Amino acid sequence: MTLPGHRPDTSSLRREVLISPGMCGAGSLVFGQIGDWTWEAVAAACGTNVHAARTADGRPAYLSFYYYRVRAGRTLHPHGLSFGDELRVDSRVFQFGGRSAVTLHRLAPAGLDLPDGPLDAAEVYERPHPDCLYAENFNRWIARSRSGSNESLAQTAPPDFAHRHLPRLPNAHSPRSPVGRAREAGSFHSAPPPGFAPAGPGFSCGYELDTVRDLNGAGLVYFAAYFAIFDTALLRSWRALGRADEQFLRRRVVDERIGFFGNADPGAAFRIEVRRWRGGPERPGAEIADMALRDAASGRLLAVASIETAPDGGEDRNGDGQER
Template sequence: MTATTVVPDGTLTRDVVVAPGMCSGGSLIFGRIGDWTWASVAQSCGVNVYAARTVTGDPAYLSFYYYRVRGGAVVHPHGLTFGDELTVTSRVFQLGGQSVLTLHRLAPVGLFPPGEPLAAKEFYERPHPDCMYAENFNRWLARGTAGSNQGLTPLAPPDFAYEHLPVLPNEYSPRTEAGRARAEGGFHPSGPEGFAEVGQARTSEHVLDVVRDLNGAGLMYFASYFSVFDTALLASWRALGRTDERFLRRRVIDQRIGYFGNADPGTVFAVTLRLWRDERDPEREIADLVMRDRATGRFLAATAIETGGPA
């Protein structure tokens, strides 16, 4: 990866060569995009996101609240392989004093002129069909109780500078969609319009894996949510008689995750999945998944994964 360049409107650009640690049939690319988000916020907001502290000196974490990925015809989440060359363009927008939103465009090298800016309208209204886009809505949180991942409270570090950032137009704000998913218990609790349910709802369990699922701060790693959901989706595919090879070739068109709670070691997740197929296009499906703490029923996360035919 070359050094990050910044154009006058605050757009950050990275030239990236896809390495083994950022491509797979799992969550590696989502973790790497999250790293780019932290780096972008650090550079754009003048705050050390890796060692941020509240006014009382306690650690402050730039947590993920909503994560959306839109795959293109050429670049999509599970279509990357060793040596692919990408231009990653990022831009940070203000979303209040406790939150921030970062947009990323992953484009094949040479598709855009050098320094081509990234406008919000491109992401939300005119995405390039060959590109992959990611939207990260992050909130500053701090632990309310030492040693516990429950009861995290919104609290930004005092050196978080955001007033100079471009303002995201209200019509693009993810607050409404994330808030609705939180209130209704999922992105598609009654199924998307024009889709028919495939099979029956399935609930599987996942024990929080302290080796894989926790990050260096002892919190459940945001990319692990992708893995837990994908594991449940794979089990459903197998139950429908589909092969692992087909699962690995799936093309994610759109995926949204809402992060509504964290978890402590020993937590057992109950993950409920419903699968919906487009009545007009049988290659297009949406998996709607909800994660809860099995012991308490606490709502932790939800995702909607839209897939098309094999890439």
């Protein structure tokens, strides 16, 4: 349950949230909920009916997700929320060109001593509160180029998308370069992440797009479904290592990133490649899963993901890629 929001300034929304069953769990529900908060924040800040936006020529326009990152704190992590948890959620929308926006969110335990003003980008990127969870959403307006097709989506924006009054995100924190490099390399980690080393052989699996569960009301692959698809591949790779499903459910995700580079039509089949990186002496037990999602028929890159888990997430303690 989300109570009516307060607006610290015209770019911001603040909500008091009671976590309900539809907001939490081991799957993608929390990511979908944060995405809904992004749409609500953009609608309030930009004066646009995000849920029914149209291009100048009357086509439906969608505020799509291009980059999504969540970083956990010591108190909150994305799969650690449960029924009845009380949160304060601060959201702020930043100007990022005429066809896109960046929205930052801070999820904090209710009652935590926090500033009353709008969420500061410097806090999110430079000095995060250790008890909070932070989310970063880079969204771009898109529309279908061809009726009935989810391929070759065009960048466009509704004419009433007001953005020039919004604060600018400092260039040092722009997600455009890191997500662009990830798209070009097919990975957020073209080189070993600092403090990590390769962990065993790679893993590959297929996935058939589920028409019942993976499409949204506009007939596009739902952005939160990508989280579930990557988790499905990750769970399969964990099972191949001999790890139990209970370990997967206990995992503590401390940093998760997805770059969304394409959509797909019903009936599509995907191929997902998984690489693992193991933390060194300074990060014992930490692990990063580095994944790429491609269309199985064409090889077209649709998304990449990086999921870092903390040592209490069912990690490999034997150093050989196997659970015992």
